[in-house]
Amino acid sequence: MAAGKLMHAVQYGSYGGGPAGLKHVEVLIPSPKADEVLLKVEAVSINPIDWKLQKGMFRPLLPWKFPFVPFEAATDVAGEVVAVGSGVKNFKAGDKVVSILNPMSGGGLAEFCVAKGSLTVPKPPELSPVEAAGMPSGTLTAHVALTRSGVKLDGSGPQKNVLVTAASGGVGHYAVQLAKLGYAHVTATCGARNLELVKSLGADEVLDYKMPDGAALRSPSGRKYDAVIHCTTGIPWSTFEPNLSENGKVIDLTPGVSTMMIFALKKLTCSKKRIVPLLHSPKGETLEYLVKLVKDGKLKTVIDSTYPLSKAEDAWAKSIDGHATGKIIVEP
Numbered sequence: 001m002a003a004g005k006l007m008h009a010v011q012y013g014s015y016g017g018g019p020a021g022l023k024h025v026e027v028l029i030p031s032p033k034a035d036e037v038l039l040k041v042e043a044v045s046i047n048p049i050d051w052k053l054q055k056g057m058f059r060p061l062l063p064w065k066f067p068f069v070p071f072e073a074a075t076d077v078a079g080e081v082v083a084v085g086s087g088v089k090n091f092k093a094g095d096k097v098v099s100i101l102n103p104m105s106g107g108g109l110a111e112f113c114v115a116k117g118s119l120t121v122p123k124p125p126e127l128s129p130v131e132a133a134g135m136p137s138g139t140l141t142a143h144v145a146l147t148r149s150g151v152k153l154d155g156s157g158p159q160k161n162v163l164v165t166a167a168s169g170g171v172g173h174y175a176v177q178l179a180k181l182g183y184a185h186v187t188a189t190c191g192a193r194n195l196e197l198v199k200s201l202g203a204d205e206v207l208d209y210k211m212p213d214g215a216a217l218r219s220p221s222g223r224k225y226d227a228v229i230h231c232t233t234g235i236p237w238s239t240f241e242p243n244l245s246e247n248g249k250v251i252d253l254t255p256g257v258s259t260m261m262i263f264a265l266k267k268l269t270c271s272k273k274r275i276v277p278l279l280h281s282p283k284g285e286t287l288e289y290l291v292k293l294v295k296d297g298k299l300k301t302v303i304d305s306t307y308p309l310s311k312a313e314d315a316w317a318k319s320i321d322g323h324a325t326g327k328i329i330v331e332p
């Protein structure tokens with residue numbers, strides 16, 4: 001139905017350039033393959049991975065072909081199904097959905113996009129498209145980080161002491177809420193302006209990362225952390241180590257060379273305190289579970305700001321700036 005028609009999209013044609021490197025173009029509306037759905041995009045979130053890819057931080061892996069509709073490893077989109085591939089049986093035109101896009105199929109900064117049927121879940125009417133687009137990679141990342149750290153999200157395990165760094169950010173604000181659903185004791189770090197917000201999300205104690213105790217990650221109640229959901233960068237192992245319990249693990253969402261080296265060293269020396277690089281693939285059934293938590297009012301999305309597609313560069317710049325509170329959304 002949309003075949004042969006043009007749509008507005010935002011692309012970059014080479015590495016680098018930041019917001020100024022984004023180009024507004026008219027391109028053909030993509031056609032869904034057998035296992036895909038074509039969506040009319042209602043909202044899409046911008047994540048750090050988007051501009052990190054553009055910067056070439058994952059070169060030479062991706063993207064290998066220009067121009068490229070910007071994407072993230074798990075692009076977060078809310079939209080309406082317009083067409084379905086022959087192999088997709090669980091959706092029909094008109095369904096409202098939440099999806100994580102396949103990086104191979106382009107991005108969501110466009111009027112239409114294609115998504116794998118297996119990574120698309122129904123969007124309940126209780127969630128606005130903006131709320132829904134904010135959640136996939138943030139909630140999935142927080143979920144997998146917590147479960148890998150040993151926190152049982154149904155609260156069935158022993159109570160854990162969890163530290164969430166950058167608890168005001170796109171992933172951290174979900175990590176705080178999910179950890180509380182698992183009955184963890186949560187210490188969180190954020191900037192002074194977000195202390196109250198992070199407390200309101202359920203954190204038991206909140207540290208200003210610019211103050212000495214915050215920089216040292218020191219729990220005000222003297223707790224040692226069983227798990228650290230590490231959502232920022234630049235904190236050395238020597239700062240984490242004295243704050244960890246005997247079997248404490250740091251789950252590093254942004255592992256660099258030093259994380260990989262310490263990870264290998266701790267494994268080789270059978271150390272109980274560990275840093276673990278977080279690598280994962282999104283799963284549709286986990287997204288469905290997380291959408292239900294939002295629908296049931298157990299998890300909420302904090303929105304930093306919304307932008308029209310015509311101002312996608314401003315959303316991009318806001319993410320690069322690194323000071324978002326919650327999620328940055330673009331609405332075509």
Ligand SMILES: NC(=O)c1ccc[n+]([C@@H]2O[C@H](COP(=O)([O-])OP(=O)(O)OC[C@H]3O[C@@H](n4cnc5c(N)ncnc54)[C@H](OP(=O)(O)O)[C@@H]3O)[C@@H](O)[C@H]2O)c1
Pocket residue numbers: 047048049137138141165166167168169170171172189190191192193194209231232233252253254278279280319322323324325326
């Ligand atoms: N491995 C994975 O699968 C995966 C998935 C998603 C994200 N990530 C990575 O995880 C990281 C976090 O992503 P995000 O979307 O949550 O980022 P984000 O939303 O851009 O984080 C911004 C927030 O971080 C706070 N912040 C900055 N430095 C801080 C510090 N030293 N201590 C405490 N808070 C600090 C900022 O507070 P102020 O404004 O007050 O400074 C701001 O509220 C990124 O590096 C991203 O690439 C990895």
